[in-house]
Amino acid sequence: MKNLYKLLLKAYGSVGKWWPGTSEEIIVTAVLTQNTNWKNVERALENIYKNKTKENLLEYLYELPIGYLSELIKPAGFFNLKARRLKNLLSFLKEYDFELSKIKRLKNLREKLLKINGIGKETADSILLYALEIPVFVVDAYTKRLLKRMYNINLSDYDSVQNLFYENYPKNVKLFQELHGLIVEHSKAVCRKNPICSECKISDNCKKSI
Ligand code: SF4
Incomplete structure (x- = not known):
């Protein structure tokens, strides 16, 4: 789970702040x-x-x-x-x-x-x-699903998922903004409800696909 950010960044490139607007x-x-x-x-x-x-x-x-x-x-x-x-x-x-x-x-x-x-x-x-650029990690349904598929981490409770990110990553605004954005982009692109694992760029690291 510590490698998730690097994997997604390599696969999709930087998405920066990701959420548009003022x-x-x-x-x-x-x-x-x-x-x-x-x-x-x-x-x-x-x-x-x-x-x-x-x-x-x-x-x-x-x-x-x-x-x-x-x-x-x-x-x-x-x-x-x-x-x-x-x-x-x-x-x-x-x-x-x-x-x-x-x-x-x-x-x-x-x-x-x-x-x-x-x-x-x-x-x-x-x-x-x-x-407000405060370093909290945003958890959504995509995050929970990806953790389950990639790492066999089955957590449904929001705070437990959030704490897992705090345990594995430094509390950093830019990192958290980009990591959440990458998870959403990846989930929309291939790790959908019915995942397209054959087209997934990080499948070598995914427990579901092994
Ligand atoms: S291999 Fe499949 S299940 Fe695993 S992250 Fe990629 S799309 Fe999702």
């Missing part, structure tokens, strides 16, 4: 991307920008009536639910005047984010890692 956009797309694909997230974001009337994206969305926000983010699916979740998150950020540098310095920030209705561990950690 910090403000990442905060919004972290919610929009729940249970949908990235194309739909982009369409929702385009709608927002077409109608944006304020400089600060977060402040603009905070001030929008929730019904209108739902309309704008419709392409992302579950739009009423996501509008409520976004509003909850934006209300929290508003307490700190949407100043991300101030928010980044808050004590127990992860716990605070997790107390917001609709913000789970994957969303909170995505915001921390990609928007």
Whole structure:
């Protein structure tokens, strides 16, 4: 498992920070991307920008009536639910005047984010890692599946998977950003629900394929 980063990096090349957009956009797309694909997230974001009337994206969305926000983010699916979740998150950020540098310095920030209705561990950690550049590792279903297939590590609990990465890798923002990105890219390319092992560039190191 210690070799995963090097293997993926060699196979796919650098993906850098991977999650596109400004910090403000990442905060919004972290919610929009729940249970949908990235194309739909982009369409929702385009709608927002077409109608944006304020400089600060977060402040603009905070001030929008929730019904209108739902309309704008419709392409992302579950739009009423996501509008409520976004509003909850934006209300929290508003307490700190949407100043991300101030928010980044808050004590127990992860716990605070997790107390917001609709913000789970994957969303909170995505915001921390990609928007605020705090070294937490983002775990998703792809990560769990890859660990099981490659290393016979069968962990379903989010924190146990995250801790495994902390035990095996230094806590480094750039590394965690890129490693999570590489896992997603690899899982979409070949290590799908029905894996295409014949086309996998890291199959020599995978327990499932041996
Ligand atoms: S060999 Fe197959 S199961 Fe293993 S990582 Fe590659 S695609 Fe996934």
